[in-house]
Amino acid sequence: MGETVGLIVNPAAGRDIRRLTGGASVVDNYAKRRVAECVLEGLTSVPDPPTALVMPDTARIAASAAEEVPDAETALLDLAIEGSAADTRRAAARFREEADAIVVLGGDGTSRDTALECGEVPLVSVSTGTNNVVPTAVDGTVAGAAAALVATGAVEEQDVTYRHGMVEAHTASGETVTGLASVELSNRSFIGTRATLDPADLAGGIVSRANPADIGLSSVAGAIASLAPDDSGAIGLRLVDPDLAPRTGRAIVAPGVVAGVGIEDQRHLAEGESMTVDVEEGVVGADGERELELVDELVEFRSAERGPRLVSVATLFEAAAGTGVFED
Template structure:
């Protein structure tokens, strides 16, 4: 049995309201299809390319991309998409059993939905979304080539992947929101457009990575501390009005939006530690999108049990060397 890669394309990624209110770029379905085609073309970097298993989508992006490719065997999963995050999670669950590597085109939300179901299958998130802390801005052909090298065993997966931690918020009524890069709390009373838009809404949360070059709460945390994606522990933040805060930072809170943020507290959480917040009324979000309305709740923020194995594309090509690409 040959190698297989899974390909997930989210047609809704890169299409939210932040295109109107901020500086996020538009990634239309034509652009996504071209990236998907490039991923499939990249599989031909190895002599015996892996079969590509594609998640069907409501916009027909995957099917159209597959029709344009002749050098790689492709197969659409037998499932009917409904245009929600459930499509991604169902496909990721299938790929956890059938694929040797997964390429996902989307933003942090799509990568998170994939990570929740893909198990230990190596994951390559490619940026075609809005909040892009985790997905890499890389050419699709390069991503496809890296996936092929991992899936076929041309490079050892254990040597070119790393475990990316996840974070979660759990209410006293046992509702959970899980994030890949961050879980945020806002003082809004309803989910609304889902996208986190106004930095004044943010009241805190936890992050699994912190760098000022990130976007959102990870950028806020990165202005005060550094936390690598594969580094144990998380950072908890309690935010307040910058006019009354003991400490303020300037951070990139959304595409095209830089704001002054007031920090009341910021600290590392390790070894099962958590940060608890009493919420009269608010919304818990993940990776820049509001998810869960909470009223009269106690919310506990902490590290999640297990995150995905992300592929370091640079490490893949370093490990491959030049010999892998010679024809003889």
């Protein structure tokens, strides 16, 4: 097949309860299909375009996009789908063996599911989700062109990608929750609608990046410290009622929600270092979505051993500008 770019589109991204209760933007399937079409057009920007290997989805978003872009060479990944996050993970595992680059359309959750299985294949993560800390708000055509430049070797991969950290929570009973930007501990007793909405629910957790411009726990950590996505280690936090806290800050805790938070403890955790919390009752989540209910559990938070390799789009095009790849 030659050089190949895998394309993952999550039809569920950008459609959770935060678009109703907060200020999260709505990205419907039509908009995602248009972005996917632009990605495929972007692949044709290099002299010998790579083939797009498209993950099937329940809404036929990517497959429909392929039909609308006849100039792009496309193939449908042979994969049985069930309409869950497992589809993304199984597609990413296939792309680990069959693709030279991957374009992901979704939010933090979709990027995380891809990162867990894609190995060393470079990712171009495009924001079409609700929680968009990691995915970039980049035009689909630009994203497709970036993936094509990486896949075809027009730029040196090591010069235009960086290793994004990941973080984990491990329970004494053997459960693990992995996050790309953050793993959160809430004092809620049930998962419910999954989305973390109320700042009073946050009890702490761990982040792989900290910046006030991020969303969720990464924004909370960024109120008093900074951690770049490719910095080593992580930041662990314990949060309390602002009236009882030694330090307070304001943060973007969810799309459309800015609130004051009380920071009881915030510390940098070096590689191999962890923070443990005794939880009487609560829920651990990842990247803004609650996942695991806990009762009388000891939880250890730490950085993961290895995160995904993300493409820096701006750096990539600077590197490509002098190569002549765009000259006719």
